[in-house]
Amino acid sequence: MTIRMGFVSSYPPTVCGLATFTVSLRRELVAARGARGSVIQAVDEPSVPARDEVIGSLVAGEPGSGLRAAAQLNQGDVAIVQHEYGIYGGIDGDEILPLLAALTVPSIVVLHTVLSEPTPGQRAVLEMVAGLAGAVVTMGTTARDRLATGYAVDMAKVSVIPHGAPVVTAPAARPRAEATTRPTILTWGLIGPGKGIEWGVEAMALLRDLSPAPRYLVAGRTHPKVLAYEGDVYRQRLIDRTRQLGLDDAVTFDSRYLTTTDLNALVAAADIVLLPYDSTDQVTSGVLSEAVAASKPVVATRFPHAVELLAGGAGLLVPHRDPIATATALRTLLTRRDIAEDMSRAAVTTTPGVLWPAVARRYLALADQLLRDRVGA
Structure with a gap:
């Protein structure tokens, strides 16, 4: 009917x-x-x-x-x-x-x-x-x-x-056959205070010893309501902190508008998705659903949706506002490919329902x- x-x-x-x-x-x-x-x-x-x-x-x-x-x-x-x-x-x-x-x-x-x-x-x-x-x-x-x-x-x-999450036809994983290929950690979505990206930046400073050195890509425009209220203050604060830590080569901010096709390609090319949100109240995250649907290993703070969706093993949970714990989780996934691959397989079993x-x-x-x-x- x-x-x-x-x-x-x-x-x-x-x-x-x-x-x-x-x-x-x-x-x-x-x-x-x-x-x-x-x-x-x-x-x-x-x-x-x-x-x-x-x-x-x-x-x-x-x-x-x-x-x-x-x-x-x-x-x-x-x-x-x-x-x-x-x-x-x-x-x-x-x-x-x-x-x-x-x-x-x-x-x-x-x-x-x-x-x-x-x-x-x-x-x-x-x-x-x-x-x-x-x-x-x-x-x-x-x-x-x-x-x-x-x-x-x-x-x-x-x-x-x-x-819901889209049915992604792009490859779910990017092979890193060469030892010199830099792994990519990805955060995407509308940017503004509460996204916790500063903790991701701080965590990157603790991963300098890794070889190849990972890169952290933050993709997304500033949330329009944040932009109307305070301009790009939050994004500029993140950029300033990145420079203070000497991470210009490790952290990239991409504020371009991305089409669905472009975003799918970006997610497919990532090795890890990082969701360092500050909120302890967030009961839903479209980005989290899409990351799991794309079979990407996830590192997320313990907001409610992450606790639920990652319970099957598709990611690691870390405390809020804790760059040391975040860096430790990222290091685990970057150095233990077997653990990252297990998470990708766990995501596959979670995906159909979302x-x-x-x-x-x-x-x-x-x-x-x-x-x-x-x-x-």
């Missing part, structure tokens, strides 16, 4: 993880059912839609915007709403609530953040969002468990569906169930 999907989220040309997630999920759902997937784009100010599928906007601070968006979504069958505190207007993003309340079609709300210690306002908004939703999706068991223990949420509504086609099938099954429940009600 064809389902007319409506999506509410940030969306290109906005550059952020939710926009990328929604593009990928929409593409897979439309491909699976051949349906038209319409998008309501969350924006800070009125703008002309950049893509044909964008049928309307949810404009922060604009009275009636949510009701107009709901009326458009009600022309379809199911609405899929991405939830993150920072993308909707109002206090703690509460301007999403009128839209959800006005929906007459079943809704699936995807929670990208579930805080372990929310403010009273954040807790209240998330509880109301979950109460208005037909179904709630978390992308890991940590987020689900936090809902169960810290929020007043009907857990019968909650499903765990992992963050690829976008498999993830899309689970969203379709959830949507089908909501529609059946409505008919039977």
Whole structure:
């Protein structure tokens, strides 16, 4: 059965993880059912839609915007709403609530953040969002468990569906047949405070004795909201520290826009993916899902998504803000190819469930169930 999907989220040309997630999920759902997937784009100010599928906007601070968006979504069958505190207007993003309340079609709300210690306002908004939703999706068991223990949420509504990752056709590994080939450690994604890249830079200073010397590639533009708030202060601070440590030849910052093809090639050429995030609350990471799907050995701090996804042996976990532990883990993977190869093999067993086609099938099954429940009600 064809389902007319409506999506509410940030969306290109906005550059952020939710926009990328929604593009990928929409593409897979439309491909699976051949349906038209319409998008309501969350924006800070009125703008002309950049893509044909964008049928309307949810404009922060604009009275009636949510009701107009709901009326458009009600022309379809199911609405899929991405939830993150920072993308909707109002206090703690509460301007999403009128839209959800006005929906007459079943809704699936995807929670990208579930805080372990929310403010009273954040807790209240998330509880109301979950109460208005037909179904709630978390992308890991940590987020689900936090809902169960810290929020007043009907857990019968909650499903765990992992963050999707693309099916990569490029080689998963780059052979290092020559002993002189420099191994590459890769961090990618939008750059800003909290990414912990400074700890990766510090760790590189502890690996100078290795031969061949590894290189650390940080690929990604500064997050647009960070850029608007403080400019490129964080990136410049990283560059300055790199120079102070004498690591100009070991650490490279690539701020170019990368197409999907370019990014896939970059990941395929990497030997290790490093995710040194500062957050102890991060319950989902698209970069982590993509790294595992590409069968790359991962070194990550102990944020919840990493603890879950790497439990099968696809990476090493290190404490937050600890360059010595990070360097030790990197050294292990750089000098023990057998351990790195074991991790790549472990990633292969993890991959099938996180690829976008498999993830899309689970969203379709959830949507089908909501529609059946409505008919039977």
